[in-house]
Amino acid sequence: MDWNRSNAIGLAKASCTLCGGMGMRPIRKTKEAPCNCVFRAVLRACYSRFRDCVNAGSYASTISLEFCRGRDGRRTYSRKREEYMADFCLVSKRLLDGPDYDVFRFHFLLGADWRLCCRQLKLERGNFFHAVYRIEQVLGRAFAELEPYALYPLAEYFRGEIQRETRGFSAGLPLSA
Numbered sequence: 001m002d003w004n005r006s007n008a009i010g011l012a013k014a015s016c017t018l019c020g021g022m023g024m025r026p027i028r029k030t031k032e033a034p035c036n037c038v039f040r041a042v043l044r045a046c047y048s049r050f051r052d053c054v055n056a057g058s059y060a061s062t063i064s065l066e067f068c069r070g071r072d073g074r075r076t077y078s079r080k081r082e083e084y085m086a087d088f089c090l091v092s093k094r095l096l097d098g099p100d101y102d103v104f105r106f107h108f109l110l111g112a113d114w115r116l117c118c119r120q121l122k123l124e125r126g127n128f129f130h131a132v133y134r135i136e137q138v139l140g141r142a143f144a145e146l147e148p149y150a151l152y153p154l155a156e157y158f159r160g161e162i163q164r165e166t167r168g169f170s171a172g173l174p175l176s177a
């Protein structure tokens with residue numbers, strides 16, 4: 001994701017005191033970076049899709065045909081929903097350290113509310129919510145900036161390679177670019 005004012009403002013929290021709802025904030029005199037409220041919005045969107053995928057798990061997943069980027073233009077079949085759930089869990093496990101990963105596992109993956117998490121993990125309420133904020137920021141940024149296939153924007157992830165190839169083609173770029 002290449003961040004700019006127009007894609008950040010759509011995700012920003014209107015009442016954010018850091019960016020004033022603009023989504024970008026200055027980091028140096030001449031540079032801007034997305035605000036944490038933008039990353040948190042990314043995580044919430046990804047998490048909501050993750051839960052949808054889990055809930056849809058009892059039904060057979062649709063298989064999508066994807067075009068590979070390779071020189072021979074091979075095609076592969078994939079189960080997008082399962083791939084997404086695996087990516088969501090693996091990236092989170094890789095990026096979060098011990099205590100934050102515990103909060104992530106209990107709260108996000110197992111659905112425990114703050115009371116249960118605080119009791120199980122022996123955390124103060126304030127520390128629990130600070131951890132949730134930290135997790136949302138770290139994962140939101142990672143899900144949007146992951147290379148080569150970011151989880152966010154979700155529409156792009158679930159469209160897969162077909163869309164990427166089509167876009168390259170319509171922009172007059174060679175398919176193998």
Ligand SMILES: [Zn+2]
Pocket residue numbers: 012013016017018019020021022023035036037038
């Ligand atoms: Zn903000």
